[in-house]
Amino acid sequence: MLGKFEQHRGLLPLRLDHFQLFTPNVPDAVRFYMDMGFRLSEYMAVDGTDTPVFGFLQRKGNPHDIVFANGTGPRLHHFAFVVPDAAYLLYACDVAGSHGFSDALEHGPGRHGPGHAMFVYLRDPDGHRIELFATHYQVMDIKNEPVRWEAS
Ligand SMILES: [Fe+2]
Numbered sequence: 641m642l643g644k645f646e647q648h649r650g651l652l653p654l655r656l657d658h659f660q661l662f663t664p665n666v667p668d669a670v671r672f673y674m675d676m677g678f679r680l681s682e683y684m685a686v687d688g689t690d691t692p693v694f695g696f697l698q699r700k701g702n703p704h705d706i707v708f709a710n711g712t713g714p715r716l717h718h719f720a721f722v723v724p725d726a727a728y729l730l731y732a733c734d735v736a737g738s739h740g741f742s743d744a745l746e747h748g749p750g751r752h753g754p755g756h757a758m759f760v761y762l763r764d765p766d767g768h769r770i771e772l773f774a775t776h777y778q779v780m781d782i783k784n785e786p787v788r789w790e791a792s
Pocket residue numbers: 658660718719720771
């Protein structure tokens with residue numbers, strides 16, 4: 641869709657990028673996916689420990705394809721679509737609002753700490769949280785250590 645400008649309309653999601661899920665046991669979920677070949681790009685740990693309460697895992701060279709967050713689960717937090725750039729986040733809000741979906745805007749536009757991406761959260765008619773985001777950095781070098789965030 642990137643170069644098919646004549647077909648651009650709506651909120652312009654270019655591709656599905658990642659999922660964030662809740663689980664009551666983030667360390668086990670992170671280990672399970674790492675054992676299948678996912679790499680940990682970032683994690684958020686309980687202050688003063690290395691126990692992850694968020695784990696950001698990837699296979700395609702960006703910060704995350706799947707994210708686990710501590711909480712009651714298994715449960716979906718959101719799925720995310722890439723938009724062309726950060727300006728489209730405001731455009732998406734305008735388009736949603738002008739089509740009667742202003743109540744669907746949940747949070748943002750803003751910038752995440754982990755992944756450093758500009759984003760906006762919306763709800764679809766079923767209540768599922770959709771993230772639109774301007775894609776984030778690449779993490780291709782296997783020598784890169786996971787970025788650690790303090791939970792606080
Ligand atoms: Fe996300």
